[in-house]
Amino acid sequence: MKLKKAERQKQLVEKIEATPFITDEELANYFHVSIQTIRLDRLELSIPELRERIKSVATNQWNETVRALQVEEIIGDVIDLELDERAISTMTIQKEQVFSRNKIARGHHLFAQANSLAVALINDELALTTKSEITFKRQVKLGEQVVAKANVKEVQNNGITIVVVHSYVKQELVFSGIFYMYRSKPKEKVVKS
Structure with missing residues (x-):
C-alpha cells in the first residue's frame, strides 16, 4: 500500500x-x-543526496579524530575510523577521474584513496608513506563505488606502521596495497594476526 x-x-x-x-x-x-x-x-x-550526507557525517565525526592530515585532504569519504586499528572510506568514480575514451578510472585515484586512508589511520601528527606495494585487481568504471578498508597489520620498533588496504566494488576486490607508514613518535611494537 x-x-x-x-x-x-x-x-x-x-x-x-x-x-x-x-x-x-x-x-x-x-x-x-x-x-x-x-x-x-x-x-x-x-x-542532500547520499554522497553529501556521508561527507557531512564523516566531516563532523572525524574532524577531531584524524591527526595526520585534514579530513578534507582524505580522498573519498571516511565512514569508519579507529586510529591505529582500522578505517573505511568510500569513493564513487566521477567523470573527471576516468579516461574519456573508455570510462575506466585512472589508477592514481584508487591509489590516492588507499594511501590517504592509510595516512588518516595513523595516530600521530606526522605520518608519511615510505614504501608501498600495490596491485590493481580489475578495472573500475565510471559510476562505480569503491569501498577501501584499511587495517594496521604491524607496528615496528623503528617507527614504521604497516597498513594493509583492500578496495572493493560491491564484494569484488579491485585494489590491494601494503603501505609502510613512518610516524614521528614510535609506538609499542604490535603484530596482528
Whole structure:
C-alpha cells in the first residue's frame, strides 16, 4: 500500500535520520515508489543526496579524530575510523577521474584513496608513506563505488606502521596495497594476526 505524500515524506526523514547511508534506490524499494519520487521528496525536504550526507557525517565525526592530515585532504569519504586499528572510506568514480575514451578510472585515484586512508589511520601528527606495494585487481568504471578498508597489520620498533588496504566494488576486490607508514613518535611494537 502506497503512503500519501505527506506521510511518506515524514517517514522518509525518520528513515534517513536512522540510517543516513541509505541509497535512493533502497529508499525507493522501501517506500514502493520510483527513485525519481524519492529524489523529488529529498529536494522538497532539503535532504542532500547520499554522497553529501556521508561527507557531512564523516566531516563532523572525524574532524577531531584524524591527526595526520585534514579530513578534507582524505580522498573519498571516511565512514569508519579507529586510529591505529582500522578505517573505511568510500569513493564513487566521477567523470573527471576516468579516461574519456573508455570510462575506466585512472589508477592514481584508487591509489590516492588507499594511501590517504592509510595516512588518516595513523595516530600521530606526522605520518608519511615510505614504501608501498600495490596491485590493481580489475578495472573500475565510471559510476562505480569503491569501498577501501584499511587495517594496521604491524607496528615496528623503528617507527614504521604497516597498513594493509583492500578496495572493493560491491564484494569484488579491485585494489590491494601494503603501505609502510613512518610516524614521528614510535609506538609499542604490535603484530596482528
